[in-house]
Amino acid sequence: MPSAAEATAPHKRIVDINALRKSYGDNEVLKGIDLHVRPGEVVAIIGKSGSGKSTLLRCINGLEEFQDGGLVVDGKPLLYDNASAMRALRQSVGMIFQSFNLFPHLSVGRNIMLAPSLVKKRDKTAARVQAEALLERVGLEDKFDAMPEQLSGGQQQRVAIARALAMDPKVLLCDEITSALDPELVGEVLGVVEGLAKEGMTLLMVTHEMRFARKVSDRVVFMHQGRVHEMGPPAELFGNPQTAELRQFLSSLQE
């Protein structure tokens, strides 16, 4: 019941963003964001480029520093000056990027095993078993020894998803993960994400795939000029936009 999300008690929130503000110099790009996400909820963030949606996503795992407000993920507050608290939070938050960002010098399998081995001190056999299982889950079980450059964009992005899942995150951030893909490869990546949503993963995704957002998300957030401009279940937001800005944004997509 997405419409009840805002009324959710704080202890039931997995991501809790309060009055968050961020500027680059004099340019304020996030002007007081409040966003509360329940475990298992799928939130799609849409908006024009420059509306602050990617910046908001990157604040959630500390890739961007914000100046004011608070952010708590799975009970762990974001503390920039505390490196171990930062890493504890990042273990709960996985991220998938537009440009995949696989490590080019490591095989697919070792891309996935790197963080569990280093951070969770998982032994090599256990890490390998897990990596193989994750590759199977994203449909790439035969690519364990392949190098990233040998894969298509869609395959690379699925490896990136497996790599993020290897840390057993509570929340997965997806930053325009299909924007760099050829159109025919978009489906295989979205299919994996849809599977994760069905399994109950909490997802926050910045996306331009409106049909996908409509189909998979519990709630859509429309951002405009650094603010949450409109928010609601996808059927309401897409079917009956309340503000002129959202109507204009949606119609611009149809051209």
Add this chain to the structure above:
Amino acid sequence: MTVQLDFLAVLHYWPMLLTGVAWTLALTVLAIVVGLALSVTFAWVRVEGPRWAAIPVAAYVELLRNTPFIVQLYFIFFGLPELGLRLSPVLASAIALVLNLGAYSTEIIRAGLSATPKGQTEAALSLALTRYQVFTRVVLPPAMQKVWPSLVSQIIIVMLGSAVCGQIATEELNYAANVISANTFHTFESYIIATVIYLALAILIRRLLNWAGPRLIFGG
């Protein structure tokens, strides 16, 4: 005019040649190990390190890259004793070679580090790796892979440049050739043999480094 070449007269001094090869190799290996360790650290300082440290590193790199090696060597061997620091020829040579390779490879490795896309650092950070792990496991290996051919060339240049160290009586290969030529008056033969040995060493070191790089330095 016919030239009579008597290589045996030169090869008669083989223990001296062998000592020369040994010192040349020892100095080169030392320069590789210490010089590269130094330059990875310095390259990190220039790319990510604190500003107060980046400025002296930049000064060191510019100073060493814009002065002749022989002047650097003389400065260390003949200049430093004026300040009360007297070094043996071998130690002075070793320091000069390490500092020289260190300066050039700092620049080479820095270029490699800058070429590693920022997205890979972000991916590694979001996987909860520490800053140190991000550098050693994610940023450095592909950087070294990219610049390894340039580094190998620079190492060969430094190995060949170690011939200058004979000028302060370090008993490396060129020094051996000097002494043998003076003793036997077979100058041409002495330097032909030295040339062949340098050539062989250069090919050997290049092959060894091309083999070792992917396995020891940036292997997956």
